[in-house]
Amino acid sequence: MDGTACGAAVGAYTTIQNGGFIPDETHLGENPFDYQQQRIVFELSKRIETINSKESENERAAELARQMFDITKVGTRAVRSKR
Numbered sequence: 325m326d327g328t329a330c331g332a333a334v335g336a337y338t339t340i341q342n343g344g345f346i347p348d349e350t351h352l353g354e355n356p357f358d359y360q361q362q363r364i365v366f367e368l369s370k371r372i373e374t375i376n377s378k379e380s381e382n383e384r385a386a387e388l389a390r391q392m393f394d395i396t397k398v399g400t401r402a403v404r405s406k407r
Contacts, residue, residue, distance in 0.1 A: 333392045336364040340372050367395045 340346060346369045347362045368375075371391045378384045 330389075330392060332361060332364055333368070333388055336361065336368045337372075337375070337388055339365050340369050364392075364395070367399075368392070371395075 338344075344365075347366050349366075352359060352362050352366060368388075368391065371394075375384050375387045375391060378387050
């Protein structure tokens with residue numbers, strides 16, 4: 325996927341599409357230097373079917389952006405609720 329989408333999101337999408345390692349909750353803290361990218365791959369992997377259901381690359385890129393927004397929104401709410 326090319327375009328102007330978030331590099332981290334595209335990297336995570338590519339990792340999932342290429343059969344790369346998808347961390348689970350137990351792996352997320354193993355590499356503190358890559359925690360954010362691991363979290364993106366973890367969360368995005370749960371939504372990959374929705375993204376891939378779109379017909380064109382442009383539609384998939386738009387859905388990737390929507391899903392990343394939702395992941396961010398859910399994560400932000402979780403952090404705020406722990407205050």
